[in-house]
Amino acid sequence: MAALLGVSLLARTAITADVTALTMYVVLDLDMSYAAAGGVTATLTAGLALGGPLLGRVMDARGLRTVLLVTVALQVVFWLSVPVLPYEMLLGAAFVAGLLMVPAQPVTRQAITALTPPSQRRAAFALESVQGELSYMLGPAVVILCAATLSPGVVAWGVGAAIVVGGIGIALLDPPLRTEDESLAGTAERPPRREWLGARMAAVLTVGFGTTMLLSGVDLAIVATLVEAGQLSWAAVVLAVFGVASVVGGLMYGASHRPLPSWLLLGLLGMVTLPIGLAPDWPWLCVAVVGTGLLTAPTLSAVADAVSRLAPAGVRGEATGMQSSAQSAGFALGAPAVGVAIDASVPAGGFAAAGLAGLAAALTGYLLSRRPPTRRRPPPSKHDLAEAPAGRPGGAGTRSGA
Secondary structure, three states: OHHHHHHHHHHHHHHHHHHHHHHHHHHHHOOOOHHHHHHHHHHHHHHHHHHHHHHHHHHHHHOHHHHHHHHHHHHHHHHHHHHHOOHHHHHHHHHHHHHOOOOHHHHHHHHHHHHOOHHHHHHHHHHHHHHHHHHHHHHHHHHHHHHOOOOHHHHHHHHHHHHHHHHHHHHHHOOOOOOHHHHHOOOOOOOOHHHOOOHHHHHHHHHHHHHHHHHHHHHHHHHHHHHHOOOHHHHHHHHHHHHHHHHHHHHHHHHOOOOOOHHHHHHHHHHHHHHHHHOOOHHHHHHHHHHHHHHHHHHHHHHHHHHHHHOOHHHHHHHHHHHHHHHHHHHHHHHHHHHHHHHHOOOHHHHHHHHHHHHHHHHHHHHHHOOOOOOOOOOOOHHHHHHOOOOOHHHOOOOOOO
16 A cells, blocks of 8 residues: 555656646746636646546446556656647646546545455545545655756646656556455446435535635635735745645544534635635644644545445545546636636635635535435345336336436
8 A cells, every 4th residue: 555655656746746737837837818828728737627537437347457558658758748738738638638537636536445344444435535646745746846947848848747657657557446355346337327326425525626726816815816916936835834734634633533524624724714714824824724634535435435325336436536526627617716716805704715715515415415316226135127118127217327
């Protein structure tokens, strides 16, 4: 497990840095606007959101190494061609690169489910969330530091190389995606979506979406607040405090023996985010973001744990892909939504908007989780088949699947 977490950290750190690398390349090397750079990163993010379930479904059907072979090969081609592609072609290529991104995060989550007993799974997912926080802290920062001495095109090559090396490392480790009991019991058969993609799974995905939407909005609100105060140079310090608090919160949650539902953790996260806008300057902002940071990794780990429990083994890849897509969509929408609130009010209003978005998602998740689970319909008996009209086995029609 330690080797997988290490290789996965390399790949995830590079994947979180790809937006920064592409932005700097478009702005500095192509000499285009930040709006143009936003177009490239938006297409990449759209590809990530759509590709999660697709790659997960292929992984369920064809296995891990097939997916890694295709995605690693595509990433090699994309990142080598970035410095020579014109802007219009870069837009389309970025979408394909996002669609077929190396699935480091979903694979890590599935491997945790397969390799850890249920009693230790929550702690393992908390560690995985801490890994995610470290990747977000390190990736963009390393790219920016490298760009001070290297050209953006070379930096883009470096990011691509790290993604490829991480993908190859995961392929060499070839971690199991199902437990031994699941494999021996034949539980890898693919059940119809209606049997597992019900209200409770929708509740967890909603919480995942709301969590990342809140976090994306908080990042933007921090920058906007410091710009208004004339203290933008302290943004890195505030974000570092935020990240360290999240790491500490994840470790504390993993060591605790009392799990909390994901919707409750997100509700608490939204509540502690609302008053951050009262901080007048960067020292108080450092203090104010600690509460939000402490609840970030626990909320994300609770979402991952819930998805692993609700998804049958045969569709676990697709389910974790849906989780990644929901969280990618939250990151993509959070900053624009909070930006509208900031433009319409004051920077402090961004924290309020992010907190309210989190509370709304938590309430939605709670209401969905209260709905009774979908009952699995038993297969038709021999008597039912004998009594059914010709051409309609079991009297229930022939429609199947999702």
